[in-house]
Amino acid sequence: MTHRALLALGFAGVAVHGVLAVVAPNAAGSGVLYICVAALAFSLVLARGIRVADERAVWLVLAASQGLWLLGDLSWEVLGDPAFFSVSDGIYVLSYVAQFAGIGLLMRARLRLLPGARWLDGLVVGTTAAAIVAAVLVEPIRRAAGDEIVEALFYPTLDLAVIVLIAVPIGMTAWRPGRTLGWLAGGVTLIAVTDVLYAGQTIDNTYVEGSLLATLWLLAYTAIATAAWQPVERRTFDADPRWREGIVPGVCGFVAIGVLAAAGVLDLGNGTVLLAAVAGSLSGLRAAVVFRAHMRLLHRSRAEARQDQLTGLPNRRALIDDLEGVVADGAPVTLAFFDLDGFKLYNDSFGHAAGDALLQRLGGRLTGAVGDAGRGYRLGGDEFCVLLDGDGAAVSDVLDACGQALREHGDVFAITASAGSVAIPAEAREAGDALRIADQRMYARKAERRGPARMQARDLLLAVVRETEPDLDEHNGDVGRLARQLGDHLGLEGDDLDIVVRAAELHDVGKVAVPDEILHKPGPLTEDEWQLMRQHTIIGERILAASPGMAPVAELVRASHERWDGGGYPDGLRGEEIPLGARIITVCDSFDAIVSDRPYAVGRSIREAVEELERCAGGQFDPQVVGAFAELVRSGALGLGVQHA
CATH class of the missing domain: 1.10.3210.10 (Hypothetical protein af1432)
Known part of the structure; x- marks a missing residue:
């Protein structure tokens, strides 16, 4: 609760400074208030790094960035307005270096196990953001800078690099950065906007100390401090729906095209054009990756739709497709259905896991029995099927082998198979007729095999009841x-x-x-x-x-x-x-x-x-x-x- 109270105090200080900036710019005490609020923001980030072990390195490095920026502000106050490149500028540059390192460490800690395509998403968003910032913020400063272009563009360029760096993880999270990255991105973006406004006012000689620009800097520091105390969110995004994958390259591609179109009309400069071109190229590459992934998924779905997932054999859909093909060819083939006898009792006695394992074993044996003579299928439940090349005596040995393959015996169980077959086109010229005949013959054989034993047991017990x-x-x-x-x-x-x-x-x-x-x-x-x-x-x-x-x-x-x-x-x-x-x-x-x-x-x-x-x-x-x-x-x-x- 202490950090929340201090954050509230910091935002209150920002508000007071903002009111003073409007009512009395550069009023007495506004500089002290500025330093106090900036010091409070720095202290909160430092406290997060010291008090919480999780991600300690991230927030200690970002605290160093805040501290160096505060030190640069103090140096500026003490040394006045020296020429470019001063001691204060050197301290500010070190602050940027620490900020780069802190954001990189945060990305490493928060965005683990992401697929490679997500890194490409991040680069797409980062370069697109760079093109936008360059066009909207940096380019106007470049045109107005004249001979002082290096000094005017120095900090906006560094800010541009920070925005690109923070935009990368936002793109990797498919526009769902979470609260920590959200507050951090807001803070560094606000710093960039304020630096650009400062550079513009410096060129025009209209900058006034203690104005609203200083309040915006304070608001940015406080936003970064707020990011430090958000709950930790480590996200893998493995379960994202696939339609999300098209959003990032699609949006960024349109934006990049828009920037390129505007560059041709507004003369936005070679740097902006280059960034937009890179963003568009990366967007196209990401779209190609998405298309390839979806095509692979489509092919896999089609294959799985024709395959029994338990045994790996082709399923009923594959059988119907294959059967229609051979019927159309007119070549002699044999269709045989097999239904396991005793499987329900086996499943009830030993459990579904053992039943599944039995079906897998029998499916493998059936494939071996068929060999090159045709193809085996699992139709569902305890039903199997084979489609063999040839008919009559040519396939009788293979049919016998298939029946033997679907048998298994133990001390307390016996699994056999009832079979029914049909010759095509001798006995059936349509796929539907062949399926019906084979199914009827199989069930007729099944009834013949199981009827006597079951009825004998039933009749015996009923006779006992009848006599007693x-x-x-x-x-x-x-x-x-x-x-x-x-x-x-x-x-x-x-x-x-x-x-x-x-x-x-x-x-x-x-x-x-x-x-x-x-x-x-x-x-x-x-x-x-x-x-x-x-x-x-x-x-x-x-x-x-x-x-x-x-x-x-x-x-x-x-x-x-x-x-x-x-x-x-x-x-x-x-x-x-x-x-x-x-x-x-x-x-x-x-x-x-x-x-x-x-x-x-x-x-x-x-x-x-x-x-x-x-x-x-x-x-x-x-x-x-x-x-x-x-x-x-x-x-x-x-x-x-x-x-x-």
Whole structure:
């Protein structure tokens, strides 16, 4: 807080000096006030360098610049108005040297890790700023200086160099210098403007000590002191949007052209023309760098759009483009689709990271199996594809090798691949037809391979339920049929829908372990009996999990009695923590229970059952699933008759 109070005091001193300069130029005490405010600004910069370790060297060097300038002012006051080049001038020159060094150190500390193009941005802005300052400030002094041109242009030229130096980091930050560079740039620019005005008044013999020019110098010193106490901002600008890259060269290029055009009309001098020409050339070079970078980005984007990022194989877009090309050529080729069997279980068991690593390995093997005979693709998920030159017997060995490449076995898992192929143009003359046929054949083969094993496990468990609890068998079948229609209505398909249906048919399989006196008790259950009853979902999960192919079904069975509000069992899952399949089963199971006769209750009508589901939506049931079920019932899509009417 101390430095803020001193800065406020400094600005107050500047204001007082400004009022005195207007009311009574060179009034008694104005010189003392000038020295006091300048000394305060110097002290603040020096204190920043001494008290704060971060960037200490920067602010000690800039404090030296301020101190030397103050010493030059004191020397000027003591020695009067000596001829050029005096002791005071020598001290001022040393001040400029320190200022150059301090700004350079600040750039090094604040602007780290910037790409090389950003340095070019800085040079573009620096030379453009130099051309503007030369045209607007320095050139009028040059024309008016006459024989004293060296003396008149000495300090404006040094100021021009400082402005160029401070403009470089501003250009590097894409016009976002931050508060420190902003205050510093304002201070040195104000010094340059004041020096030019001083040089002009000196030539005209109109300079008056203690005038507003002295106030402007004080304001510049105080601005530099303010810069010293701004928060440290180290900026890399790595995340800048690419559209920003065109702003710097574009604006500076137009400005440089404008200065060159004005030079032809106003005779701005060779120096201004040279600076504007350099700025324009650098701007053009920067624009070329931007164009090249954008073209490289465009080419990379096009390549990435045709490449699967996980495996590095060409993707579906690349396949369609390639397929359309070979169809147009008319040469015989073979398109084959492959879908992994067992990948979902592998992914669920070992995690997505292991699943991704498996896909990468299989993708590499597929590329090796294809070799020079064609090209392999990953279409997404666990689907791969190959496009081979030739058809029939010519590619049969390669197709077999591709199928073998997409296999992997372990102690507790087995990954294989179902395949479907089509010969082009013998079996399909259009790219769309070829894709459809290969896809259909692949899924037909997949169904043949997985159907018997899954259905055997399902049929075995249903037979056990049928022999032990015939009533449950009928109930489970009803719930399975409802779950299939509701799941289909909610957008489930393929494996996902099949898992939900099997889980619905087997959701009560764990009740075979519940004693009959509890399962068929006509009255309310005791708390101990409820505790035993609630174990049936866990028992069902254990029974189903004994078969690796039933693991996804076991997960849904365990969660089939969870509640949307978290009050269910066995895990107290809430909301979307409950798998969608389990939420579907819960609604279908409850509906069938409501409309069915039980030892302890008479079944109610379909209309009453739907109303009960809707009443409990948001508590026991997922509101979205209940809404979909009610829609199916009321539309008659479930084929439940007209009891709801």
